Amino acid sequence: MSAGETQIRISEIFGPTIQGEGILIGLPTVFVRTGGCDYRCSWCDTLHAVASEYRDQWLPMSVDEIWREVTRLSGSRPLMVSLSGGNPAIQPLGALIERGHREGYRFALETQGSVARDWFANLDVLVLSPKPPSSGMETDWDAFDACLRMAAEAPQIALKIVVFDDGDYAYARAAAARYPTFPVYLQPGNHTPPPPDDESAKVDIDGIMDQMLWLVGKVTDNQWFEARVLPQLHVLLWGNRRGV
Ligand SMILES: C[S@@+](CC[C@H](N)C(=O)[O-])C[C@H]1O[C@@H](n2cnc3c(N)ncnc32)[C@H](O)[C@@H]1O
Numbered sequence: 001m002s003a004g005e006t007q008i009r010i011s012e013i014f015g016p017t018i019q020g021e022g023i024l025i026g027l028p029t030v031f032v033r034t035g036g037c038d039y040r041c042s043w044c045d046t047l048h049a050v051a052s053e054y055r056d057q058w059l060p061m062s063v064d065e066i067w068r069e070v071t072r073l074s075g076s077r078p079l080m081v082s083l084s085g086g087n088p089a090i091q092p093l094g095a096l097i098e099r100g101h102r103e104g105y106r107f108a109l110e111t112q113g114s115v116a117r118d119w120f121a122n123l124d125v126l127v128l129s130p131k132p133p134s135s136g137m138e139t140d141w142d143a144f145d146a147c148l149r150m151a152a153e154a155p156q157i158a159l160k161i162v163v164f165d166d167g168d169y170a171y172a173r174a175a176a177a178r179y180p181t182f183p184v185y186l187q188p189g190n191h192t193p194p195p196p197d198d199e200s201a202k203v204d205i206d207g208i209m210d211q212m213l214w215l216v217g218k219v220t221d222n223q224w225f226e227a228r229v230l231p232q233l234h235v236l237l238w239g240n241r242r243g244v
């Protein structure tokens with residue numbers, strides 16, 4: 001590593017798998033998951049990339065090192081790279097995106113919208129996932145708007161909102177009404193998120209299906225015809241396993 005070279009805190013890099021959520025669902029993707037988050041959602045399904053007790057599992061990596069792993073996993077064939085976390089926006093990812101773009105890769109970023117970066121402008125897809133009341137977090141809409149301003153040039157912007165209950169549903173409707181031009185994806189909450197130390201933790205698929213049916217009933221009963229309701233496909237396929 002040369003002096004001053006950018007280091008990015010990485011929790012895991014995995015794939016190719018399919019994108020299991022939201023606007024890119026089904027698309028072959030390599031995931032680059034950064035470590036660390038400025039939020040602590042009560043139901044976070046990725047605590048191994050959030051909680052400070054897992055910090056020693058996060059490796060500082062250079063753009064070169066990350067890129068070598070992405071190209072190894074993808075067989076050097078350009079595909080969609082999803083930057084997730086934790087909150088990937090708290091890491092310096094601009095140079096990584098530039099590097100990948102030079103080789104024809106595309107980049108999507110998943111973030112809660114609490115931290116805006118100028119390099120959002122270079123993303124191909126920005127997925128903003130503001131957190132509803134059941135998460136225990138409060139949305140700073142000024143910060144959220146700043147993220148949108150930074151990404152004004154990004155070709156695709158989508159909202160993805162997790163819904164566990166009526167309060168979350170009302171929040172999702174209000175958030176969507178604030179940003180009527182963006183597609184909105186509603187995602188049923190997984191109420192059995194994996195404990196970080198137990199990769200084989202059981203998932204309650206029947207419960208998630210019930211949640212999905214309830215959510216579909218809500219949008220159809222309320223005639224919210226712009227909303228799209230999608231489950232976490234990777235959870236249906238592989239349960240609470242990590243790295244899929
Ligand atoms: C783990 S987060 C990482 C990126 C970023 N911190 C965020 O929250 O958008 C990726 C996505 O998973 C969703 N998610 C987290 N825990 C979940 C759960 N228990 N059930 C359903 N979706 C969940 C988040 O809302 C977010 O849309």
Ligand SMILES: Nc1nc2[nH]cc(C(=O)O)c2c(=O)[nH]1
Pocket residue numbers: 017018019020021031046084085110234244
């Ligand atoms: N297949 C798959 N799709 C995903 N979509 C969002 C994910 C995430 O954890 O950010 C995720 C993930 O971990 N795996």
Ligand code: SF4
Pocket residue numbers: 037038039040041044045046047050085086087112
């Ligand atoms: S913002 Fe995302 S990564 Fe952070 S705690 Fe919430 S769901 Fe987990």
Ligand SMILES: [Mg+2]
Pocket residue numbers: 045046
């Ligand atoms: Mg996940």
